[in-house]
Amino acid sequence: MPNELSKAEVKLNKVELDKILEKYEREAGGLIPILQEVQKIYGYLPEEALILVSEEMDIPLSKIYGVVTFYTQFSLTPRGRNVVRLCRGTACHVRGARLVLRSVEQALRIKEGETTDDFKFSLETVACLGACAMGPVMVVNLTYFGKMSPRKVESVLRQYD
Numbered sequence: 030m031p032n033e034l035s036k037a038e039v040k041l042n043k044v045e046l047d048k049i050l051e052k053y054e055r056e057a058g059g060l061i062p063i064l065q066e067v068q069k070i071y072g073y074l075p076e077e078a079l080i081l082v083s084e085e086m087d088i089p090l091s092k093i094y095g096v097v098t099f100y101t102q103f104s105l106t107p108r109g110r111n112v113v114r115l116c117r118g119t120a121c122h123v124r125g126a127r128l129v130l131r132s133v134e135q136a137l138r139i140k141e142g143e144t145t146d147d148f149k150f151s152l153e154t155v156a157c158l159g160a161c162a163m164g165p166v167m168v169v170n171l172t173y174f175g176k177m178s179p180r181k182v183e184s185v186l187r188q189y190d
């Protein structure tokens with residue numbers, strides 16, 4: 030499992046973490062970009078890394094968890110190389126988003142909130158992707174796919190390694 034780092038490995042990366050903290054000069058306002066960069070290293074935010082950030086920046090760990098759980102871009106568990114997000118907002122829902130979700134779940138053999146065993150895909154749902162007129166909307170990483178239907182799912186997923 031490439032994204033699952035042991036505690037020792039997280040400690041080994043303290044040098045890298047220090048570089049990130051230096052870049053943002055340990056300023057409280059730098060917390061989000063710091064967390065983004067930490068997530069880029071590990072693919073998610075391991076607890077050990079958050080403890081280090083908390084200690085180094087003198088920010089309570091509870092506050093850091095508050096930020097991490099507020100923003101959907103952050104993950105506390107290992108995620109796949111590609112993140113599939115499906116909209117469950119009203120506009121998409123009435124146009125059949127549920128059926129698209131079922132189709133993705135079947136194609137990837139995982140449920141919403143899960144990651145495939147090969148870490149190729151993670152599947153998430155979000156309240157609204159801000160493109161309601163294109164519903165049902167699915168986003169893979171940063172690419173939007175509008176007017177999705179169950180039969181389009183396979184051809185979209187096939188584009189990703």
Ligand code: FES
Pocket residue numbers: 116117118119120121122156157158159160161162164166
């Ligand atoms: S409701 Fe789906 S994009 Fe807004």
